Amino acid sequence: MKENELKIIREICLHILWNILKYTKHIKYRQIHKQALYNYLSKKCHTLGADFERVLVDIEWHLQYWGFKKGYDGNWYYQYNNIQFLYLWNCYRSVINHQTMYVLFYCC
Template sequence: MTSSDYFQRLQKDFKNLDKEIIFQVWTWRKKDVDETVEILNFISKNSTSPEQQKILMQLLQIFGDCLSKEQILESWNASDRAFGDTTGKLVEMSFVMDINEIEEENDLKITREICLDVLWNLLNFPTKTKYRQIDNNALLRNLQDKCQKLNENIDDILADMTIYLQKIGFDKGNDGNWYFQNMNVEKLWKCYQSVINDQLMYCTVFQLFICICK
């Protein structure tokens, strides 16, 4: 059977699922029939409306590599199937690494800590306006404090932070402060996962977000 034949078969077997959902899962799993059927069965059994199907699929795409389908479903149900609340719980469950135990250069450590704070707040509180904006003076004070404690040059770290904020989706306003506009949870989660990956101690934040947040 051709890929087209398999896809048509999936549409017949999962008539209760939206065609767009079937296509997205089919594409996401790189047209692997067994994996696609497994995920479609899971979505079919645990969601009703097209909106719920889409939410559950997005959660599986974002967190499926680090959490089981059962963990994702349990958190979703416990959050009354609200996407934002579920995302916050799943992010917390996925955060299994204590970054303070990672040995790395001080400049990268400073930038990493601030990056994680920003990403954590956006993922955990997606509807809170205060986490979508960063006071530039407060950012400078935070950086200055960390740099003084670790005897680092703030200019180089500030340059990295500026690039990071732009890559993740912040724009600098006319008042000099930073504002985040478009909420792309999947993109943010990929950035978050990459920052806490211990292999990144050998990379610069500039390289990280050029590659990941595109």
């Protein structure tokens, strides 16, 4: 997988997980509109030259792994009434630990 594809996947994963963890009582963060997801990913992939299909498949896998189910309308819904906080926090930590960090050293 290309670096740009990984960058997009990490960014959207962190965004989704953080919103669920931060806003546990808000229903809107437990639903992901199919078209909004497609539009966002399409724009990001086009801008960074990443493979849209590959990124979409990976994001959909992550959504299922976290507990989302795809509805008949194609939208994604978090299937649990109560947020699985510790599980999602560990997922968030796992994604963020794979985030590339840049360190600059100044000499002289």
